[in-house]
Every structure is written in structure tokens, then in C-alpha cells.
Amino acid sequence: MHTDQVCSTWGNGHFQTFDGDVFQIQSTCNYVFTSLCRDSYQDFNIQIRRQNEDGRLVISSIVLKLDGPVVEVTLPLCQSGVCIEKTPTYIRVKAKLGLMALWNMDDSFMVELDEKYRNQTCGLCGDFNGRLIHDEFISHGVQMSPSDFADLWKIDGPTEICSESKQNPSWNCSAMRPMCERILSSSAFSSCHGLLDVDSFTSACVSDLCHCGNDFNRNINSPCICSTVSELSRQCVHAGGRPTNWRTRTLCWKSCPDSMQYSECGSPVPDTCSNPEASQTADDHCIDGCFCPPGTVLDDLTGKGCVPQSECSCVYNNQTYGPGESYHRKCKTCVCEAGRWRCLQRNCPGTCSVEGGAHITTFDGKAYTFHGDCSYTLAEVKYNQFVIQGELSQCGLTITETCLKSVTVALSGGIVSKHTHTHTHTHTHTHTLLPKVFAHFT
Numbered sequence: 153m154h155t156d157q158v159c160s161t162w163g164n165g166h167f168q169t170f171d172g173d174v175f176q177i178q179s180t181c182n183y184v185f186t187s188l189c190r191d192s193y194q195d196f197n198i199q200i201r202r203q204n205e206d207g208r209l210v211i212s213s214i215v216l217k218l219d220g221p222v223v224e225v226t227l228p229l230c231q232s233g234v235c236i237e238k239t240p241t242y243i244r245v246k247a248k249l250g251l252m253a254l255w256n257m258d259d260s261f262m263v264e265l266d267e268k269y270r271n272q273t274c275g276l277c278g279d280f281n282g283r284l285i286h287d288e289f290i291s292h293g294v295q296m297s298p299s300d301f302a303d304l305w306k307i308d309g310p311t312e313i314c315s316e317s318k319q320n321p322s323w324n325c326s327a328m329r330p331m332c333e334r335i336l337s338s339s340a341f342s343s344c345h346g347l348l349d350v351d352s353f354t355s356a357c358v359s360d361l362c363h364c365g366n367d368f369n370r371n372i373n374s375p376c377i378c379s380t381v382s383e384l385s386r387q388c389v390h391a392g393g394r395p396t397n398w399r400t401r402t403l404c405w406k407s408c409p410d411s412m413q414y415s416e417c418g419s420p421v422p423d424t425c426s427n428p429e430a431s432q433t434a435d436d437h438c439i440d441g442c443f444c445p446p447g448t449v450l451d452d453l454t455g456k457g458c459v460p461q462s463e464c465s466c467v468y469n470n471q472t473y474g475p476g477e478s479y480h481r482k483c484k485t486c487v488c489e490a491g492r493w494r495c496l497q498r499n500c501p502g503t504c505s506v507e508g509g510a511h512i513t514t515f516d517g518k519a520y521t522f523h524g525d526c527s528y529t530l531a532e533v534k535y536n537q538f539v540i541q542g543e544l545s546q547c548g549l550t551i552t553e554t555c556l557k558s559v560t561v562a563l564s565g566g567i568v569s570k571h572t573h574t575h576t577h578t579h580t581h582t583h584t585l586l587p588k589v590f591a592h593f594t
């Protein structure tokens with residue numbers, strides 16, 4: 153269960169505190185959404201403001217100060233313990249200190265806090281002490297209205313004096329209730345009813361519908377009703393419930409691009425051609441959004457939408473190769489199969505060389521110069537399968553004039569062959585079945 157750690161705001165100024173109180177503030181002022189109450193050191197401080205767009209309150213600014221400097225970001229970004237990512241439906245901020253914030257880039261914003269912050273938070277999200285109403289709406293025996301409570305956490309800009317616009321309470325909204333109940337209590341949400349206080353969401357739905365007016369047919373697909381139903385769905389999923397796909401063509405329908413389908417619960421990290429098992433590594437709750445149908449992954453390389461993994465392309469050296477296409481490199485051939493390179497290593501011997509008595513090139517191609525005066529191991533395979541030694545010594549007037557005087561090849565089984573410029577000696581100490589090996593050099 154995570155409901156007691158989540159604070160959220162959605163739709164037309166609805167809020168739910170960490171402790172579960174639901175209230176509405178229809179205001180365009182700037183508020184502390186949640187912060188630590190301690191003033192000496194603030195791990196986090198999140199502020200939020202809405203603005204009025206055609207009679208609808210939409211989130212216009214969210215400011216997160218998280219344990220460090222404020223940074224401008226390009227997504228995705230991970231820096232100093234803070235990760236900011238964008239999925240098709242959400243912008244998500246995760247902070248190591250124990251905070252996750254999720255914004256749907258529209259009306260809904262949610263913060264999940266670690267248990268360790270219990271009874272230490274300030275702001276519209278309440279004190280997180282695990283008790284409803286106390287001490288948010290009843291403090292020291294005094295009752296507070298939501299707008300009194302919100303006033304405590306209002307933070308005006310430097311030149312601003314913001315006052316909350318009071319709601320018009322005279323409207324009779326009860327006529328809207330049956331419609332909200334019909335949707336929110338429907339069987340699609342049956343797994344949510346034991347997890348969330350559906351009545352609070354019904355009241356929020358009634359309030360929004362009332363605010364929007366009487367035209368039900370116009371409202372059925374509008375934010376008037378959908379923002380609260382969507383929020384219930386989101387919070388239900390977060391709390392461990394599994395709402396069935398409740399959206400229909402006539403109720404809060406969401407269309408998706410590229411043959412994707414809308415789902416209330418999909419992986420926050422989608423499987424793609426470049427990472428077809430990404431969702432298996434996601435440790436987070438599922439989220440709602442557009443997802444590729446089962447059996448397909450998102451083609452993030454050529455932009456063909458959702459494709460079976462077998463139709464995925466591959467990338468090598470910034471070039472894209474279609475399924476079945478291949479590239480050849482020294483000693484290997486790779487074929488693109490289902491988004492992955494399948495490589496065949498060809499039998500391709502490695503070469504090490506000593507040239508000019510001092511210029512050595514390793515099996516892996518590293519060249520260096522060394523003027524020796526001794527016998528050196530040029531190559532050796534452990535457990536005495538073979539040892540090749542080279543004798544380097546001065547052969548000119550200066551110490552930088554060195555020559556490879558001789559090479560000795562010793563094989564397991566006792567074959568030792570020594571090669572000099574003019575002679576080759578081979579001694580066989582025991583009989584062996586090893587193939588004879590020739591060392592050649594210039």
C-alpha cells in the first residue's frame with residue numbers, strides 16, 4: 153500500500169494530502185505543495201501555481217528545489233542524486249533523498265515521499281502524520297476551512313498580492329451526483345473500492361461537473377469529469393489496485409499514436425528495439441499511458457511505431473541495419489536478428505612481431521619500442537603449452553642499436569627449437585603428437 157505516502161493535485165484545484173484529506177482550492181496563487189518544516193536545512197521544497205484558461209484551472213508552474221542548486225535541464229538527466237525523465241505521458245523526477253514527483257504534463261501532479269519524512273512536512277500536502285484532518289483542518293481545537301488552510305501556505309511573488317477567488321457555494325450540485333457515482337462506482341474500479349475513499353472522489357467529480365454546467369453530453373469527454381475519474385484510476389493503480397480499461401469512445405477516450413493502445417497500467421520504461429527488455433528492469437509502479445500491444449515493442453530506431461521484435465533494426469557505428477542485414481569486420485561477421493547483432497567469429501590468428509630488433513607490436517596491435525639486452529618472453533601460454541623467447545642484444549655502436557639474436561620456441565612435450573640468423577636447432581626430448589610448429593621471423 154502506498155496511498156498514505158502520496159499527495160496529489162488534479163483537475164480544477166483538487167488536492168489530496170498525504171494523510172488522505174481531499175479538498176479543493178480554486179486559486180491562481182502560488183502555494184507550497186510540500187516541503188520539510190525544518191527551516192535550517194530543507195531537503196525539498198515544491199511549489200505549485202495554477203492559472204485560469206477558459207474557466208479551467210490548469211497547472212502553470214511547478215518549482216522543485218531538491219537538496220542542491222536549481223538547474224536548467226534537458227531530459228533525461230541524472231545529476232547529484234536527482235533523475236528527471238520523460239515518458240510519453242509523464243515527466244518524472246526521482247530524488248535519492250526519498251522523493252518521487254510525477255506530472256502528467258496536464259492537470260495532475262503527484263508526490264510520493266519516503267516514510268522517513270512522516271510528521272515533518274509542511275504545505276498543502278499536510279503534515280504526513282498519518283491522521284486525517286489533524287492538524288491540517290483542526291489545529292489546537294480550532295477548525296479551519298480549506299481556504300484558511302491554503303492561506304497558510306500561500307507564497308506571493310516579490311511584487312504580488314494574490315488572493316484566492318472564493319467558490320460560489322450557492323449552486324445546487326446534487327443533480328450531478330448520480331452520474332459521478334455511476335462512473336466511479338462502476339465495476340471497472342471494483343479493485344479500488346477497498347483502497348481509496350471513493351466518496352471523496354465522487355464529491356470532487358460533482359463539484360467539477362457543477363462548475364462546468366448542465367450539458368452532460370458535452371461534459372462526458374471533458375476535463376469536467378475525466379480529470380477526477382483519471383485521478384481515481386491513477387491513485388488506485390498506485391495503491392495496488394487494477395482498474396480495468398474503463399475508457400470508452402464515449403467516456404474520457406484517449407487516442408494513441410503509432411498503433412499504441414491506452415492502458416491504465418503499463419511499464420514506465422517501455423520496451424523498445426534498442427532495449428527490448430527494458431520493462432523487466434523497471435522497479436517502479438506501473439503508470440497509465442500509451443503502450444505497444446503485447447508481443448510488440450516500440451521501434452525507436454526507424455520510427456515505425458509498434459513492431460514485433462523480429463522486425464527490429466540494429467545499429468552499428470551510428471548506421472542502422474535492417475533485420476537480416478550484416479556487416480563485416482576483421483575476423484567477424486555480424487547479422488542483425490530481432491534488433492540484436494549475432495556475430496560469427498572467423499578463425500583469424502593474432503600476430504605479434506619484433507622488427508628491427510626493438511620495435512614490438514602486440515597481438516592486440518599496440519606498437520612500442522624497447523632496446524633490450526637479455527632473453528625475453530615474447531609470448532607464453534600458461535601451464536607450459538608453449539613459450540616463445542626472444543634474445544635481444546646490442547649489435548651496433550650505441551645501446552639503441554639492438555638486434556633479435558635468436559628466438560627459442562618451447563612446446564609442451566619437450567620440443568625446443570632455437571632459431572638464429574644462420575642456424576636452426578631442434579631437440580626432441582620426448583616423443584610427442586603435437587603438430588610441428590615453425591617460427592618464422594625476419
Ligand SMILES: [Ca+2]
Pocket residue numbers: 171278279280281282283284285286287288
Ligand atoms: Ca494529518
